[in-house]
Amino acid sequence: MENYFNRTEKNLIFLFGRTDFLEKTDAIADIEKHKVYLDDHQKNELNNIGSLYDFDNIIIADSHLNSIYALNADTAFLKQFTRTKADSLKELNKDFVYYDASIYDHVGHPVLLYIIPLHSQKDPLHPGGFIVIKEHFSKFQRILYERTGMGTTGESYLVASDKRMRSVSRFFPDSLPLNIHVNSEAVQNVFKEEGRHILQDYRNIKVLSAYRKLNFDLPWAIISEIDYQEAVKPINQLKNYIIAITVVLIIVILIVTYFISNAISNPILYLKDIIMSLSKGVIPGFSIKSKGNDEIAQITEATRQLVEGTKRTTEFAHQTGAGNFEATFTTLSDKDTLGLALLSMRDKIKMLQEREVRLVREKASALLEGQENERKRFVRELHDGIGQLLTVVKLRLDAMEAKDKEKQEEKQEVLDLVNNTIGEVRRISYNVMPSVLVDFGLEAGLRGLCDNVKKYSRLNIEFTYIKETDKPLNFEVSVPVFRIVQEGLNNIIKHAKATDVFLDVMEQDDYLYLKLKDNGIGFDKADVIKKGGFGLTSMNERAKLLNGELHIESIQGEGTITELEIPINRD
Incomplete structure (x- = not known):
């Protein structure tokens, strides 16, 4: 009811507050001097509002409440109303x-x-x-007739402060509301406070009554009442139902208790067998299933998680024992002692293995470094010892004069032999430690190696070196890369029966890529490794020392491709 009044008030203030109505106000105020006319559009507006809201009448009146325009001729009440209220309304x-x-x-x-x-x-x-605006009271009556939950004797009605009804009585529908005088206790209290009580209504019948004053500017109240006997009838029926249901429930509870006791004991015995197996170190091989969400089901689910966790722990232990230190493992909780101990053991074993690998690499690196130092010493001795002696022999032979032709030929043969010996010493010296690698770096060293191989073999070598950085390559990197290429070329010369070789190198700031390809007969890699091929082993060891990866792919009858990828740290 209050929602209807509030909504109607807001809508009407909005509709009649528009400019096309307000512009008539001055003319209405000066009605004695001017005749006010409403155009057809404004009349249609009033008719539409009256139809939309189902009002009984809409009247436009002057300041003395004289009718200027009305939707219908029902304005008699306005004349009575004018004599008493016009002046008081002006002051509001x-x-x-x-x-x-x-x-x-x-x-x-x-x-x-x-x-x-x-x-x-x-x-x-x-x-x-x-x-x-005159309101249709039938709308209020429709709202009050919504008697949901009011039974056959309940009603809601409006009453004013004059203690007369403002709505039709359910029990006296032929009587006009203003002719029904309501002097019940509810009406005497409603304009003071709202309440809910058992009292006598205007028919002098005992009722359950709820009443309160309407919250808008009218001295009206709404009262809802229902006969006491009808109101308590469901309660009495409910009491009887409760007594019958209680008896039935006691019987049902006794029966259900018997079955529940069995339903509880069986899962507990089932869990006991599983826990006994776990206590002996035996993990159940069957799947544990829980049904429902009761305590037994929660214990079953916890046992299932324990078994699954034990399985994962066992599998993780097997993986760790097999050397798979990258296997993932999730502990049962932050306080999983066994799981945390296994993770700690895995980390320690992994650390020990890394330390062992590092020591092996350090030993191999020291061994290779010793080899390189020995090669440097050997090259120096060749150069300072045998090389100088051969040079002196050549100079002495050049200074000697042959007296006849026969002696001259012998001298020339010896000189040729000495020159060949000097060339062989130089070739051996280059293979052992090329000076160009030491002086000018990897690119020059590899180029010299390719030229030297082409000179002493029938191989056609195409060498490409792409350098995308200005930073020099460390000698500790250049030497192993050179040795890997040198070993690869030696293998091609000895075993591949190739005619064409392609060597491609790309050097960047933090990365070096090398590819060595031939068109030889290829080989079975597994067979070579099985026979303990020292060359491949040496190449792999040198790649590992550089934290690089060496890939060798060979197809018999199609040749071999060797690829080397190493990271470079130039710090």
Whole structure:
């Protein structure tokens, strides 16, 4: 009911507050001097509002509440209303007024008016006219007739402060509301406070009554009542139902208790067998299933998680024992002692293995470093010892004079032999430790190696070196890479029966890639490794020392491809 009044008030203030209505206000205020006319559009507007909201009448009146325009001729009540209320309405400083004009209806029907003052620009403090809207009481009656939960004797009705009804009585439908005088205890209290009580209604019948004053500017209250006997009838029926249900429940509980005791004991015995197996170190091989969400099911689920966790722990231990230190493992909780111990053991074993690998690499690196140092010493001795002696022999032979032709030929043969010996010493010296590698770096060393191989073999070698950085390559990297290429070329010369070789190198700031390809007969890699091929082993060891990867792919009859990828740290 209150929602309807509030919604109607907001809508009407909005509709009649528009400019096309307000612009008539000054003319209405000055009605004695000007004749006010409503155009067809405004009349249609009023008709539409009346139809939309189902109002009984809409009247535009001047400041003395004289009718200027009305939707219908039912304005007699306004004449009675004018004589008593026109002056008092002028003094009201409100945008919307509710007024109970029931006493001015000559028949005795309830009359509710909505009055909207129209303020003129000439006198903004006092209204220059009024819009008077007569409400259809049938709408209130429809709201009150919604008797959900009120039974056959319940009703809701409106009563004013004059203790007369403003809605049709359910029990006296032929009587006019204003002719029904309500002097019950509910009406005596409702305009003081709201309440809910058992009392006598206006028929002098015992009822359950709930009442409160409506929350808007009318001295009206709404009272809802139902006969006491009808109200307590469901309670008495419910009492009887409860007694019958209680008896049935006791019987059902006794039966259910018997089955529940069996349903509880069987899962507990089942869990006991599983836990006994776990206590002996035996992991159940069957799947543990839990049903429901009760405590037994939760214990079963916890046991299942324990078994699954034990399985994962066992599998993780097997993986760790097999050397798979990258296997993932999730502990049962932050306080899983066994799981945390296994993770700690895995980390320690992994650390020990890494330390062992590092020591092996350090030993291999030291061994290779010793080899390189020995080669440097050997090259120096060749150069300083045998090389110089051969040079002296050549110089002495050049200084000797042969007396006849035969001696001259012998001298020349010896000189050729000495020159060949010097060349062989130089070749051996280059293979052992090329000076160009030491002096000019990897690119020059590999180029010299390719030239030297082409000179002493029938191989056609195409060498490409792409350098995408200006930073020099460390000698500790250049030497192992050179040895890997040198070993690969030696293998091609000895075993591949190739005619063409392609060597491609790409050097970047942090990365070096090398590819050595031939068109030889290829080989079975597994067979070579099985026979303990020292060359491949040496190449792999040198690649590992550089934290690189060496890939050799060989197809018999199609040749061999050797690829080397190593990271470079130039710090």
